Amino acid sequence: MNSTQLKIKDVIDPYMAKTSGLEKFCDRCLRTERWSGNVVLMIVDAAFDSIGLNYFTAIVPKVIKFEEKFVENGRVKNLKDLSDLSHQRVRSMWGNERSWKVAQSVASYLHDLGERENLSDKKAFRFWASNSSLENWKENPIGEIKGVGLTTYQYLRMMGGIDTAMPDKIVRRVIEEILDKADVNMPTKGDLELIRTIDRMAEISRYRPIEICWMAWLVQSEGGRIRMEKYRDVLGRI
Structure with missing residues (x-):
């Protein structure tokens, strides 16, 4: 050196x-195994985090609450369910509509990608990440989503298996x-x-x-x- x-x-x-x-x-993050490997919770995590609140004191408790209210009872089993879940139904626990639309939009895109490529939610997430790039992030379908800045984009890429920051x-x-x-x-x-x-x-x-x-x-x-x-x-x- x-x-x-x-x-x-x-x-x-x-x-x-x-x-x-x-x-x-x-x-675990690079293997897409955060939140016990639940892609829905990873997307919700990234969407909630997109508005800049303290991660451990504000974001994590809300993701846990979402898990308890919608995931554990089977109301939201996959990305399709997440994309269809209106803000009205989650407003009592998460008031920020813009970041909720981020969660819906990312989930919708990844679900459609999985349908086209015949992939599970997790494999679709990782397929997207492996074909994403830093340089052209604004032209990426997820980078184009309103409310997804470079930080959120990179966070999603990390959870999709890309070693970045x-x-x-x-x-x-x-x-x-x-x-x-x-x-x-x-x-x-x-x-x-x-x-x-x-x-x-x-x-x-x-x-x-x-x-x-x-x-x-x-x-x-x-x-x-x-x-x-x-x-x-x-x-x-x-």
């Missing part, structure tokens, strides 16, 4: 050391902090620049982009504890 590579690895290693168990969590504000802040400590200049201003910089940091450090991304969220402190420790039991469920 050259000096720049060593600097980045020396700085990022202590961050990653705080997140024991992260590798297995990311493995999301360019949200927390990830950007942590990446810039690492680069500053390493005294290394890499571009992070634009969203695409940030994702490519994370890819480069992954090559240097031997961690995966998805691991660097989730690490950035999980090393944040809440109530005097980092999220990795505070929400370890939740992470095992989701």
Whole structure:
């Protein structure tokens, strides 16, 4: 390694050391096995997260509530059921209509894709992700859905099996902090620049982009504890 590579690895290693168990969590994400492999819940998770609320205190409890109210009783068994579920029926537990339409629209597209290709919901999700790209994301059928920004698009790709990162504000802040400590200049201003910089940091450090991304969220402190420790039991469920 050259000096720049060593600097980045020396700085990022202590961050990653705080997140024991992260590798297995990311493995499950890349196998499309989050939420016990339930694609409906993964889509709902991404749609709810698209409006920028705190993931662990606001989004996860609502996804669990949705699971209890609609999935466990068999009312929503698959993506077709999700695409047909009107906002009126979920309004009491989730008031944001725009993000609900994201869930419906993504579910509808993936269901239709599965019908065309004769694939299960999970295989359709992974088929879409494997044929998606970062560069042309706005022209992708899911990227074209109103309310799906690059962060949500990337989140869906990750759960569909693509080793990549999301360019949200927390990830950007942590990446810039690492680069500053390493005294290394890499571009992070634009969203695409940030994702490519994370890819480069992954090559240097031997961690995966998805691991660097989730690490950035999980090393944040809440109530005097980092999220990795505070929400370890939740992470095992989701």
